[in-house]
Amino acid sequence: MEEKIRIMIVDDSKTSRKLLRGILERGGYEVVCEAVDGEDAWGKYREIRPDLVTMDITMPKMDGVEALSMIRKEDPTARVVMISASGQREKMTMAIRRGASDFITKPFDEKKVLATVGAVLEE
Numbered sequence: 001m002e003e004k005i006r007i008m009i010v011d012d013s014k015t016s017r018k019l020l021r022g023i024l025e026r027g028g029y030e031v032v033c034e035a036v037d038g039e040d041a042w043g044k045y046r047e048i049r050p051d052l053v054t055m056d057i058t059m060p061k062m063d064g065v066e067a068l069s070m071i072r073k074e075d076p077t078a079r080v081v082m083i084s085a086s087g088q089r090e091k092m093t094m095a096i097r098r099g100a101s102d103f104i105t106k107p108f109d110e111k112k113v114l115a116t117v118g119a120v121l122e123e
């Protein structure tokens with residue numbers, strides 16, 4: 001059997017994690033783990049080394065932009081797709097500057113999510 005691409009979902013919202021997991025699994029990906037804030041994401045990234053991370057921006061303890069920076073410092077090849085709500089243009093610009101691969105906006109559009117993830121994995 002072909003090995004699936006491993007994805008880590010980072011989001012403080014349980015509902016968002018569940019929605020995203022459903023979309024990614026229907027798209028044929030394996031969701032290897034979920035993290036609930038930036039600190040959790042940082043620890044789990046180092047341990048699990050997923051092929052791609054979806055990273056919510058607004059989270060307690062450590063936000064998505066900071067977690068992205070930590071991950072990219074440790075692993076410059078890390079693929080991190082930011083998840084943003086509307087009105088976060090400034091944070092998005094900062095994230096792209098810090099090495100984010102692309103971004104997905106909430107509410108999730110299944111086709112767009114899979115197209116974005118697919119394109120980032122092909123880079």
Ligand SMILES: [Mg+2]
Nearest residue numbers: 012056058059
């Ligand atoms: Mg959030």
